[in-house]
Amino acid sequence: MEVLPPARILPSAVEVTHDAYEQAYKELAKMLDGRYPLSFKRAVFISENAYFDSRLDYxxxxxQIVALSQLCRLLKTSNDPYFLYDRADKELVARNAAIFMMMKDSTRLGKGRVVxxxxxxxxxxxxxxxxRKMFVSKLLxxxxxxxxxxxxxxxxxxDETGAPTWLSLAPNHIYLKQHNQKDGWYNTELTSRTFPNDAWLTASGYISKETIVSGIYMDTLSAKQNVVLCLVDLAKGYERRVGPAAAEPFILKCTELALLHFPHYINAQLLRAEALRHQFERQQxxxxxxxxxxxxxxAYTRIFETGYREMPAQMYTDWLQAVVKEKAKYQTQH
Structure with a gap:
């Protein structure tokens, strides 16, 4: 059963919400300009905590993250004797395999306890x-x-276990990229718990050659770019709390900083362009x-030049269903 703080905002709480988001913005900004160390875990928490007016406990x-990481280390140790991969980077590959195993299947801890x-x-x-459906705190x-x-x-x-993994973007979507000496680069898709190749993602995910060349999709993200994702999530969360009009100055501030550190981030470009459109409509x-x-x-010209084309909501829903069907087909054949 989910137990999350209420999301509804009362008029008297507007100032509290604004202060929470301003404080979150300042901390993320300090990460991005080097005053604080980059921490994706902390950045995710900051963006979610602001939505709850700073009432979550870091x-x-x-x-919870540390406990799951320790579980993955135990899974790796217990499965090492059966791990068939034999290249020099076996240790790193096994760390990723353990995380995937923990997220994909039930893990028995003994005495009837199951994760x-x-x-x-x-x-x-x-x-x-x-x-809140977007939150890791909800997922946990x-x-x-x-x-x-x-x-x-x-x-x-x-990050906790030292498994080399990169976030990567597709239209309306985030997935993982990894690398090993045997296969080179490969993708991990947690939607279906499979490993689709780039060609399949390109063919089925509304990704054009132009969007790959411009850098908005299918690239590996740096530690700083990961934090930028959280900064844009922060802006979107504030918009949900107070409404588009009231959130406009904060959105423009967040997206300006986001694009300073991650110029190709398409979600930041889109959010900024939409806020500027609303601003123009009011000032005509x-x-x-x-x-x-x-x-x-x-702003819109910049987006057009990346090769971006909006992926219809129904098309993305169909794509998700296709991912699930592809997995079911594979399991039937094997």
Whole structure:
């Protein structure tokens, strides 16, 4: 049963919410400019904690990640004798294998204790009705997540255990990239718990050659870029709490900083362009309308030049179903 703090905001709590988001922004900004060390785990927590007006407990959040990481280390040790991979990077590959095993299957701890696997939650998978559906804190409670929270959790555990893993972007989607000496680069898809190749992702995921060349999709993200993802999540969460109009200045501030450190991040570009469009629509009959139009036009031109084309919501839903069907087909054949 999920037990999460209420998401509804009361008029008297607006100032509290604003302060929580401002504090979160400042901490993420300090990570990005080098004043604080980069920590993806901390950045994820910061972006989620602000949504709850800073009422979550970082020590509790951290202890859950550490406990899962320790479980993965135990799984690796117990399965080492049966691990058939024989290249020089066996240790690193085994660390990733243990995380995947823990997330994919039930893990028995003895005395009837079982850690449930982490499954895909098809209910409101974009967080349209409830933004908390995107959160790792929700995933840790329910063991159900989406293509946002599942790879985020995997990445945090990988950071704890020293498993080389990179987040990567596709339209409306986040997945994982890894590398080994035997196969080279490969992908891990937690939606279906499979390892699709780049060609399959390109063919089925609405990814064009232009979007790959421009760097908005299918590249490995750096530690700093991972934190930028959380900064944009922070802006989106604030928009959900107070509404688009009230959130506009904060969105523009967050996306400006995000694009300073990750110029190709398409979600930051899209969020910024939408905020600038709303700004222009309000100022059409004012003296500043021409300036507002120029800013909006530049933002949308930049997006167009990346090769980005909007993936319809139904197409993404169909893509998710195709991923599940592909997995079922593979299991039947093998």
């Amino acid at each position: 020590e509790e959040f951290n202890s 449930a696997p982490f499954r895909y939650d098809f209910d409101d998978f974009n967080g349209d009705a409830d933004w 409670i329910s063991h159900k997540g989406n293509c946002h929270s599942l790879p985020f959790l995997y990445k945090m555990i990988a 009959s004012t003296a500043t309308s021409q300036q507002a139009f120029a800013a909006m036009e530049a």
